[in-house]
Amino acid sequence: MLRLENCTAGYAARPVLAPTTFALERGETLAVVGPSGCGKTTLLYTAAGLISPQGGEILLDGSSVKRGDRRVGLVLQQYGLFPWFTVLDNAALGLRLAGIARAERIAAARAALAAVGVEALADRFPATLSGGEQQRVAIARTWALRPQLLLMDEPFSALDALTRESLQDMLRVLLQTRETASILVTHSIDEAVLLGSRIALMYGSPARLDFFVNPIAENEMAHRRTSSDYRDAVIRVRNLFEERVNG
């Protein structure tokens, strides 16, 4: 599905991402963990087609990802919603830009809002919502476009702990309803273990990625935060991360 072939990225003469090759299949979630400033967002924006790769290529189902590619959805950490649109109009915006007829896009936007549990807020403006509600709407807006690849840039890092857990659970359920491939960039190892089927540790300059299968990926019961398997997995990934980052 998604394939990065010897992809390098950066800004002008400053390479941020060392040559990277990996593939992501339908239904798979790659959680990318790395220290602040290591280039996680650059990786994500490159995969979204917003930054052209300096070398190599990015293919989605065999064709190159270009800027504004509607097969790819992006959820940002904050400021994702436009304050001048209601929740419903925000959720329908991607479809409006794609030229979808009003009735059809409103129905799709309402369905996406319902899928993330905020349909009742449809007529409100973003400034009247809590941070968690805003992020649900941001996910709904991308979800309404039925992207083949969902990219998320630290989507829950600005939220309080309880809201974050609630949204993590919501996202897990949401991703299971469609065969969407996703990349989740996060600085939280706990979140990476909870949501990723694979985990990539990103480190160095230019950054490289080391991939691991999530130890609890196939163990549904272990996704309970209180389970010992989950806590063991977090400790194992944390140790791997410290080994890589500290050399």
Place this chain on the structure above:
Amino acid sequence: MGRAASLAAAALAVTAAWWLLALLLASPVLPAPNVVLTRLVTLGPGVLLRHAAASLLRVAGALLLAAAPAVPLGMMMGRLPRFDRVLAPVTYLLYPVPKIALLPIVFLLVGIGDLARVTIVALVLFFQILVAVRDATRSIPAPYLTSIASLGGTRLQALRFVLFPAILPELLTAVRIGTGTALAVLFFAETFFTNYGLGTFIVESWMRVSYADMLAGIVVMGLLGLFLFGLIDLTERRLCPWKHRRHR
């Protein structure tokens, strides 16, 4: 307190203060409100409305003449640093020049007709709108543009759905601030080469030593300002509803 009630209270307070001052001064230069009101009635609506309409059309024309180039130029300055580096020094040089001082030049260049009066007011509004739009465009959070691009928006769609709505409140604030200055400048510009406009009426009344007429003209000018500010507020409430619903 409702909008109408606060307006009535403000009108009452101004009238009371005016009345008190008129009683204290006891001078024909400042007739009491009842004298001016009587004069307004005897003049009839036709006379002052014709002068007010002339002034209103000039302000509206000036606003259009100023905004048409100032909005796109301000947006370009806000988005394109190179463009801003060229235009900002020119703007900073010309912005502080009192535009009213340019009135003789404008009369000589575009003639003594209405275009000159509209142009001088437009010059006042132009720089205020230009700088406000430039700064508003600069302060648009980058993630808004990332969001619209990631949703597949074209540059034109980004302009329509992000840039323009984002600057709209600041644009209306600039128009609101500019309107006060515009009316003041228009008053002066209307004292030359015209038979219509509140400025003409007020100055002509002064020359005739008809202070009641003069005050009546000033009252109507105040009402014209109130009408314009009300119109801008209404426009903002219609076009920027998100600014007025902030409570959870």
